[in-house]
Amino acid sequence: xxxxxxSVLAVAAxxxxxxxxxxxxxxxxxxxxxRSGPGVGFLPILAIPPQTVVEVQGHIGSWSRVxxxxxxxxxxxxxxxxxxxxTPVVTSVVVAPAPAPVGLISAPLRIFE
Numbered sequence: 001x002x003x004x005x006x007s008v009l010a011v012a013a014x015x016x017x018x019x020x021x022x023x024x025x026x027x028x029x030x031x032x033x034x035r036s037g038p039g040v041g042f043l044p045i046l047a048i049p050p051q052t053v054v055e056v057q058g059h060i061g062s063w064s065r066v067x068x069x070x071x072x073x074x075x076x077x078x079x080x081x082x083x084x085x086x087t088p089v090v091t092s093v094v095v096a097p098a099p100a101p102v103g104l105i106s107a108p109l110r111i112f113e
Contacts, residue, residue, distance in 0.1 A: 023055040023067065026080040034073040038063035045073050053083060 028051065033044040038060040046069075048054065054066040054075065063074045 023057050025053050025083050026056050026064070026066070027083045028052045028054060028075065029079055029081050032075045032079040034066075034068060034071070034075060035063075036073060038065070038074045042074070045071060048075065054080070056080065 028048050030050050032048045034046050034048050035042040035044050048068060052068070054068045056064045056066050057072070058065045059077065060074070062077050064077050064080055066073060066075050066080075
């Protein structure tokens with residue numbers, strides 16, 4: 001019990017330096033355990049599905065402190081990747097004016113009785 005409390009206090013001390021970093025997005029690459037602390041000794045809070053974007057707030061060893069679903073927790077760095085940003089291709093289409101019709105009768109139509 002004392003070692004668990006010491007671990008929690010050590011994590012709390014480290015979080016002061018981690019929390020000041022700017023958050024940046026990462027994509028979860030595989031089903032990830034969202035844990036209460038940085039290590040497999042900490043209980044999983046929930047599972048995060050693959051291709052989910054999380055906000056990384058810092059690192060402690062091989063673990064990332066992330067924000068997900070309104071909570072703060074930890075995910076192993078090996079399960080996070082940079083998101084692929086697809087830049088839209090902007091194309092412009094120039095529509096030429098239609099040419100004037102050729103060979104049409106411009107006189108008013110007369111109805112024959």
